[in-house]
Amino acid sequence: MTSTVQPFPPEAEPPPGQAFRDAMAQVASAVHVVTTIGPAGRVGMTATAVASVSDAPPTVLVCIERSSRTLAAIEASGVFCVNTLPGDLVGTAEIFANRRGLQGEERFAAGDWGTLVTGSPALRDALAAFDCRLVASHDIATHRVLVGEVAGLGGAGRGGSLIYRRRQFEAV
16 A cells, blocks of 8 residues: 655645644643843743754754844853753743743842853753854744854753643643
């Protein structure tokens, strides 16, 4: 028995935004806090659109909405740190996702923060912290894809993972 895949008709409309968001809500994603340091101090945001690009040289990518203050600070400084959260740091994820009403420097009161190579805030309790120098950026739809070459690694590397699925944080 053979199966024939039907090509996507070029005249077809893409699915509506809400249908796409609902489908993506079913996909489990690791939770990260992306941070940087700028003229106004430390800033950061919760992100799930993060991926490894290469190990030679070590490179990661993160997708950030173009209107984000964190994005503006990353582009101004040229550095950022991707902090992968363990399962017990739901509160940290909520703070950096604007769910607790905290802004700027006051977000960093929660957690034990230090720095690695670039000066970007690195969470000592992160599963892993990828301290990066910005090497490329690309606009795609409403977001900017940032590519960072990893300059340093940190994090505690222990415990379960925090994921985001069905519009909520879960420890696994």
